[in-house]
Amino acid sequence: MYPDRPGEMRMTDARREAQRIFDTLASEYDRSGVDYFGPVGERLVALVKIGSGESVLDIGCGRGAVLFHAARAVGEHGRVVGVDLSTAMVEAVRKEARASEMPQVEAMVGEGQSPPFPEQSFDVVTGGMSVHMLADIPAALRAYHQVLRPRGRLGLSAPATVERPAPEVFGLRSIARFSAAHDAGSGIYPYTEAFGGARRLRGDLLAAGFEEVEVLEEPAFICTDSAERFLRWTWTHGMRKLWERVSPDERRRAERAITTEARARSERTDRIVLRTPVMYVTAVRPALHATAGPSDRDPA
């Protein structure tokens, strides 16, 4: 989210709202029989090239769609710290890390925009489907630059909700239409391009001191066994906020439109497979002797 976006809630309200939504849905999030967040998390970990023994900070870790792939990549000699404002998400990650015997995983409740770590603490900062929701993205990028070591990498993903050739959300126009009509707002569910678009994000990353910025849009596939399960899934992530704004009458209409379109747009007839664009971004904090970023510059 950007501070100059019209109609934006005050940051504290937006934060409280995000906390409420994600605490409510934590038990079902990414555990309702629909593949989407996990494969996107795996792709992000591959793109940012996380290696054995590295230390990773995962912003807005949720149930660990990025974090657990990162934990496997760093191995037992590495360290992965997840930060999330939802206590329920953090508790779920801790529980799963214990059950999977992954001592390299830590999770803490905290504000993803200003992670509380000393400068140069991590080799990699990741943010899967989370950083586009923050109240002040340029400030968050500056904070990530600070906590990265020189040559440390940043990797972000977001639903690249696009307006070409027509507005679609999760591959469907019906969701986009309801989303626009109800102004889901506060960045939880972007209707226009994530991060204000690739060009704006690139500029913000360079201004924060990053280099080697790569912005990539790739299709991801939402896969599940039925349109009904797909519909249920839409209640288990940020889109729940939209459902809460739709009246019961309209909800039935929306459900019909969404399930009908999901069946029609599915790439397979025996199950639901929806193609949807995801934006992946990687960038590098320069070595200390390279071009100085804003935080390294002499104020004079």
Ligand SMILES: C[S@@+](CC[C@H](N)C(=O)[O-])C[C@H]1O[C@@H](n2cnc3c(N)ncnc32)[C@H](O)[C@@H]1O
């Ligand atoms: C869509 S989920 C993504 C979770 C996970 N990274 C994934 O890829 O599935 C967004 C997560 O960001 C968290 N979040 C939203 N705003 C946040 C903030 N200001 N600080 C920390 N976490 C935040 C939410 O609680 C939620 O768990």
